[in-house]
Structures are given as C-alpha cells and as structure tokens.
Amino acid sequence: MKKIRVYELAKEAGLENKVLVARLQEDGYQVKSHSSTLTEDEAREIRVKLGLLQTETKEKRIQDQGRRTIIRRRKAVVQPPAEEAPAAPESPAESTAPAAEEAEQPAAAPEAPAAPAEGVAPPVSAAPEAGPAKASVEAPAAEAAPEVEAEKAPKTAAEEAPAAAAEPAPAAAEEPPPAPATEAPAAAAAEAPAAEPATPAQAPERKGLARVIKRAAITITPSPEERPRPRKPEKGKKPAVAAGEPDFDDAAGKKKGKRFVKFTPEVDRGPAKKGAAGKRKRKAEVVAEDFDELGLVPAGVRLGRGGRGGGKRKQQHDKPQFAAETKAIKKRITVYETISVGDLAHRMGAKANEVIAKLMGLGVMATVNQAMDFDTAALVAAEFGYEVEQGKTEEQTILTLEEEETGGELKPRPPVVTVMGHVDHGKTSILDAIRKSDVAAGEAGGITQHIGAHHVRAPQGEVVFLDTPGHEAFTEMRSRGAQVTDIVVLVVAADDSVMDQTREAINHARAAEVPILVCINKIDKENADPMRVKRELADLGLMSEEWGGDTIYCETSAKKGIGIDTLLDNILLQSEVLELKADPQRHAKGHVIEAQLHKGRGPVATVLVQQGTLRVGDAFVAGQFAGKVRSLINDKGEQVQEAGPSFPVEIQGLSGVPQAGDEFIVVRDDKMAKNVSAERQLKLREKELATDSKISLENLFDRMQEGEVKELMVVLRADVQGTLEAFSSSLEQLSTDNVKVRVLNSGTGTVNESDVLLAAASDALIIGFNVRPNARIQELAKREKVDMRFYDVIYHALEDIKKAMEGLLEPEFIEEVIGTAEVRQTFHVSKVGTIAGCYVTDGKAERNAQVRLLRDGVVVHTGQLSSLKRFKDDAKEVASGYECGISLRNYNDIKEGDVLEFFVMKEIQPEL
C-alpha cells in the first residue's frame, strides 16, 4: 500500500509540519514527526478533515460523506438521543464541559432523524455546533453519548480548537436549538446570547445550513466573549454552499470571521480549506495568511481580505474554525530570531515606551529599533501577558524538503572557473582567447551576450568561465556564502614576476579551498622567463607537477592563441580529478552571479545553476526576492527553455534586484516563494539591527568555548615587511591544541578592501601595525562586522591575542576617532617648530585629543598636540569644514598631504 508522509500532507494543506503533526497526534494518529508515514486510508481521512478533498468531484465528496455517515450511523445505532436530550436541560448552568455534552445531545436528537433521511448533511450541521462546545470535552463526550452525528462534532472540534474551552458553550447553544429549542436556551443560559434560534438550520439539510449561516451572523452580536464559534456547523453549510461538502458551516458571522482571521498565525486552517470554496478562499487569503504566519502582522491589525466577491463566504468558513483557537493564540507572538522593541510593542498592541520601561526593569537599556533575542522578547512579552513562540521559518521547511527530495542520479557537470591574477598579466585576454575557441560561439557567428559568465563548448569538453576576473569579486561572492568556483586559473605573466595581487589571489583561493591551476601567460614575449615564475610560485607552495608537486602549470600566449587548448585540457583534467557531479532532476538551485535593473525588462539576474534544472515557469527565490521565471537567456543570447547544472542563464521575472552571490532556489510554488522572500526581508531587517556574530577578539574566547572556532584566522598588514615576518612567526606559535592560529593573507601597506572582504568571508580578524585604513575601509569593515585592530608594537598585539584566547581579554578602553584633518600647508617657525595649516575634513579636531600622523595610510607618528589655533587664537576644538593651525608635541616632520587623525580613548563600562 502506498505510504504517505505527514509533510506531504502538510504541504498539500499549506500547514507547517509541526502544526499538522501536533494535530494528528491530538487526533490519535501514530505520528512522531513530519516524516512519519500514514496509510492511504488514514491520509484520505486526514485530507477530508483538512478539507483537501474539496477538489474532488461532487460524487466523491458524497462518498466521503457517505463514509462518515456510516460511521455516524453506527453510533446512531447506539443513539440515546432522546435520553440525552432530556439530560441537557438538567445541566444548564454547568461548566463548559457539561454544556458541551448538552449541546451534543440536543444536536443528536435532531440529527438522528435527519441522518437516515438525508445522509451526511444533517449530521454535519448538528455536529459543528456540538464540536466547538466540546472542544475540551470532546472525546469523552463522543464516547459517552454515542450520538449519531455528535461524533463529527467532537472530531472537528478536536482538530481545530482545543483551546476554545470557554467559547464552546455558545456554540452549543446554537446547535441544540433545532430539536429541543427549549433546551438550547437552558444550556446556553449561562453563556448565551448565542442561543439564537438556530433551529431552522437543522431542519432542512442544506437549505437549513444556509440559513444557519445567516443566523450565525446574528449570533455574533453577543458580547465578544460569548461569540459562538460554530465550527462544525460549517460543514453542513458548506455542502449547501459549495457542492455539498461535509465541511463546515459558517455559523459565525462574517464580522466574526474577519476578526479572528487577523490573529491566527499558525492556526490550523486546514479544515477551513475543505470545500471548493475553501480552495478559493485559500487563494484569496494567501497574502494575509502568509504574513500572518510569518508573524509580520501585528496583533490587532486586520488581515482582511477585502470585500471582494466570494471573499465573504470564504471568510465565513475560516472564521468559525479558528474562532475557538483565536483567543489563546492571539496572546501568542511568533518570533524568529530576533524582534525589535518597536515590532514587539506593535504586535502586543502596547506602546514602545511601555516595552522599553519593562526592559529597563529587567536591566536592559534599549531603544525602539533595537533588536531583542528570543529569550528577552519572551520575558518582556510575559509581562504583558503574551506568550512568545519560536517561529519555524518556511526556509527551514524548504531545507527539510530539500533533504528529503529524492532526485535522480548524480551526473558529471562542467567545471566553473574563475581567472585571477595581477593587473595586466592577461586575465581578460585569456578569457577572450578561450571564448574564441568556443565551437558554439563560432556557430552563432561569435555573437555573445555578456551575462557575467560564459559556457565554452570546446572540442575537449565543456567549461564555464565566470566573467568577473579578480579575487575581489571572487571573495565578495564568497563572503555572501556563494562558493561557485570549482577551479581558479592563476594568470602570471612570464615577463613579470609574482606580484602582490598574485599572492593575494593565491591566498583568496586557498581560503576558499579551491584548487589552483597556474597559467604562465605572455610566453611570446622576448623577456619571458617561465622558469622564474615557476620558482617563485613554488616558494609560495605551488609546486609544479614536473617538480614533484601537485599544481598543474600551463604556458600560454593569449595574444597569439598559443597554449589555449592545453589550458582547456588541463582545466578538464583537473575537473575530472574533482569529480564534479550534480543531479539535474532536482529543483534548481544556484547562485546569482550578477543582477541589474534593465530598462525595458525590469530586474534581470544571471544565475549559475549548481543543482537541478531550471525551467521557464519555475517559482523561485533569489536572495530576498521572489519571482517566477518568465524567460531564460543563455550566454549566447538565445532563449532557452531550461538550464541544467553549471549552466549560466539570465532570468527575467524577479520582483527586485538581488545581489551577486545571493542564493537562488526554486521552490514549490509562488506562495512559498513569496513566503520565503518575506521571511528573508524580515530577517535581513532583524540582522541589520542585531549584534554581529563575526569573530572579534572580545568574543573569541566565548566562541572557542562553544566549539565554533577551531582556527583563528588573521589578515595582517604592516608598514614594513620585517614586522610582518616577525609577527607571523610569533603569532603562529600561539597555536594551541584547541585553536590553531593561521595567517590568511599578509602584506605591506594599509588595509584595503580586499582584506576586509577576505576577512568577512573567512571570519578572520585584521591586525595592522603602524597602518591606518581610510574612512571608506573603516566603513566597509563596520558594515561587514570585521574586527580590525591596530598596534604599534608587536608585543602588544601578541599579548592581546593571547589574552583573548585565554578569555582574559578585558578591554577597558577603546579608541574612538573623533575627526580627521588634512595638512594643506606647512610653516616652520623657529623655536616653535613646524606648524601645519590644516583643513578639518571630518568630525572635529580637539586640543586635548591624541593625534596620529598618517602618510599614505601608514602611521608616521602618534602623540599629542602642542597647539591648536583658529587664526591667531587658541582653540579648544575646531569643527569639520574649518581651517586651523596645528603643531605636534615633539614632532616636526609634517608634510603637505599628511592626514591627522584625532582620537580619544574611551573607557568601556564593564558588562553586567
């Protein structure tokens, strides 16, 4: 027999796995997790409950109903309706439980007769009412009073509204009316205005149900607490309305429904979706539900579906079902990772000030935009009587589905290559030469469309080249989590030697653990000396195969087209070793290589498919944007219908422009794509507000303790090579059994952008000696949350790192740069020394601040001011945009173009 997994049903019902699992467990199914299996019969039963059989034909539904009816009849056989009916009146003022029972009884009475006559319909109507009433009592009630249809009620009630203990009463009131109208009032007496004469509803099966709806609407009028929540009755009604399904009856008024819909984030909406109407409703609600599920909708904010045609009916169906749960749930807030103070207040319907006050009470100082973690949010929410629950994101659901997705077999895929090297060593020329050897390009008349990557079909095989040569782009992609390159081709000019960027490229490729293939270019040049290049590279650990190493070397002349074939051969050889494979049958997944807003076509993105096959019409998420593939264009500018693994294609159909390096993933449908997109946008916002998680000397020890850090990676910069070497060797000696210290990249001169990107991508620290980064780099580091530390003395840096590794680093002071000034002119005044005529470019210059003199980003001197003047007057401080005269204490070597950086040391308050 075919087994069906819970998550499949959850997917069908658009429910979260855990919600469905909980519900099934509640219903007595033997399920443990979303991957538990169910028999077909069980699945069918559940689908009926969840309203998923709505799409079936009428006849089928009728059959379903019939099945149910049969069950009921069984009970009907036992029927003691008449007896129970009388019982009801006796326990009028009882608590909910009794009320429920009573409700059932009366319901049973009327139904019993109806059932035989019409089948399912009548019982349904009765059931719904009883259901809500029983919520808590359900099971026992059903058994105890083997009423015919009452059963249904308990079932549905159980599924939908365990929480609705208090409300059931009113519902019950409605139900009883039919047969023992008198009892109804009695039972409901305590609770109920709801007791309105629902009687007519039961009499005629479907018609009656329809009527009930109207009444239900009337019922709503009672005070909010008493609102009857007739869930099951809907079943009866639905059939009437929507092709006789056994669903439910929206006894609840439209108004009610709207109200409830607002709050219910993860309420099981399954049942509501039953009928054909349910389907429609589902669509109409998509947005509201999605946002609600995501917790994006603050409590109290209506997620109304507007007054569009059909909407009302849909609402009615939902409402009753959620009604019971609503009360409990509206006091619950779903938080994913963090939530801002403002958001939390909004969702609780409280003022941000109140929340801030509570936080202060807890010893936390926060601003309205500050993010709180889950635990803090839970504490604060509790103070307001709210419960906070950890949200499970749709993204996690995707991951689970992905894991469970059984695709086809893994097939070999072409390698993806990035070309790196020093400026002018010939990267672009090599790419051009390779492109010329592309058979397909030749066929297409050499017309190529620049889409950021090209797929070369050489006689030797297929290779994909990324068109963004250089290690910066490579590392920037990697810092965004995109590891798309399989092989790095390192271009070194034979007439030149290993240069700075050659070294950087090697370090970047190594940090990404991507194999390097060396291409010695420009061998046509007279002064070409490939051997020298090989020797230099061997010193850097890239030993050629012919010398016993494992690095493949090839020699080319991009200009003359020499060696290009060999280069391609070698790339394919290397890729064979890597055994690159992908499953073309899965949902497509890959990364955005580049994206832009095109004038006529809107947002377009070039993606590299890494897994599965991407097809026109696929719903997808790229970064924080959702979309549906409208068209696919390959690197030759041709429209294609699909793209398999390693193929770069340009897609149209995005809702926004993603960033290079963003993940691209095809999902089940548009709805899921939108959900994930909304989730990501929310997360991004939260992340921006949240504190960083990157490595820093302060958090090093904690992260070591948590086992997150096994290797401390460092990017070094110093004014002179000697310092670098001395520091590197001492630093590596700090390695312990638990943590290895590794220098990722080092170089002379100040910190540059690629250092920051490398550190960000590799979770590394940047340490500089006598160098200072410019404002742009500081800004970038801040954005990428990279910890940069600057020292004058090697010993201090080593001491800090050692302390940090031992958890003893207690930063008491932190340097705060308050301003910078540019030296525009210098004057020498005898007995005073050099006076610098400066222009304050940023912040302010302060007489008592410390100052650092920078020349080309390198610290030349650090000390204090001896004077700060505005014209002839001494000044305490000079603001940005003004000129001033500055002299430094005991230092005269100031030159035009130097930069003065003013800073103060601020004491850090120890954390409580």
Ligand SMILES: Nc1nc2c(ncn2[C@@H]2O[C@H](COP(=O)(O)OP(=O)(O)OP(=O)(O)O)[C@@H](O)[C@H]2O)c(=O)[nH]1
């Ligand atoms: N003689 C000779 N010149 C070459 C060869 N390859 C490239 N060149 C020349 O070297 C110069 C730089 O080549 P590019 O391909 O632009 O180098 P690049 O590494 O892409 O340079 P950037 O994009 O600036 O980083 C150009 O003038 C090319 O014509 C070669 O194999 N032989």
